[in-house]
Amino acid sequence: MRALLALAAVLLTAASPARITDAGARAFVARLERAWNAGDLAAWASLHTADARFTDQTRTGKGEIVAYGTSTLAQARTQAGRAMSKSQVREGGQVERVEVAPDGRSAQVTVRKVTRIVGAGGERRSCAVSVQSLVLSGGALRSRGRVDTLYRCPR
Template sequence: MATLRNLALALSALPLLAAAPAPIREAEARDLVARQEQAWNAGDLSAWAATFAANARFTDQTRTGDDMVTYGVASLPQARAQAAKLRARAQVQDVSVVDRVILSPAGARVISRKVTRIETEGRVRRSCAVSAQDLRRANGRVRSLGRTDTLYRCPPARR
C-alpha cells in the first residue's frame, strides 16, 4: 500500500519537473545583453523591448556617499515611451561591458558597465552607469525582468 502511495506521489510530481525551465547558461545571458545593445543602438525599440518581460521595471539611481538616490522607476511601456522621446531629439549609442554573470537555479544576474553617448544639436555628453539585470526563462526564451542603472561620474574621455 505504501509503495502504491509513493508511486502515485512520484507520478504526480512529473508535470512539475517537466514544467521547470532549463537553467540559463552564461552564453545566453551575455547574448541577451548584446542583443539589447544592438537593438538600442540601431534605434529598434521593438526589438529592444522584446528582450524584457512584459512586467519589467527600470530604475535609475545614483550613489551619494553611503546613500542611494532613486531618480525614477518605469514600467516597460513607460521606458519605451521615454526612449522614443529621447531618440526623437538626440542620437544615442551605448557601449556595454559585462563584468559578471551570476547563475542560479532561478535564472541569472548580469552586472555590466555602460557608457552612453548622447548627441543633441551638436553637443555631446556621456552618461556612465553600472547596470544590473535579473534574467529568467519563460516559454523557452530568456528575458530580463528589468534593469537598475546606478549612474556615476564618467572618467575623463581618452583622446
C-alpha cells in the first residue's frame, strides 16, 4: 500500500509543472483560445483561478487609456454566454511576449488578438493587446485574469 501511495505521489508531482516555462505559457494561452472558440465556457472558466479579474480599456487616438470596467470570473462568464447566444464570437491571437517571474511561479503573457463577432447586424472586428496573468495554483497552470486594451483595428 505504501508503495502505491509513493508511486501516486511521484506521478502527481511529475504531471504538475514545477515552474512555468515559455512553452508552457504559450500552450496554456492556446488552450484558453480553443475553449473560448469552441464556446465551451465551462472549460474556459476552469482554466482560471476563482479570484480572476478581467479588465477592459481602450487606447484613444491620442494614446490615452480609458477604462471600461472590471469583471469577476462569474460576471465574465455570464457576459460571454449572453454574447455567444446572439453571435458567433471567435478569437485569434499571437503571443508577443512571455515574462516568467524568477521563481517560475507566475508569468505575464502579452497577446495581440483579433476578435470576430458575427451576428444579425453583420460582422465586426475588435482588436486588443491582452496581458494575461498566469500562476501555478493547486499544481496546475491557471489564469488570474487579463487586461485587454482595445485599439482601432488596422484596415
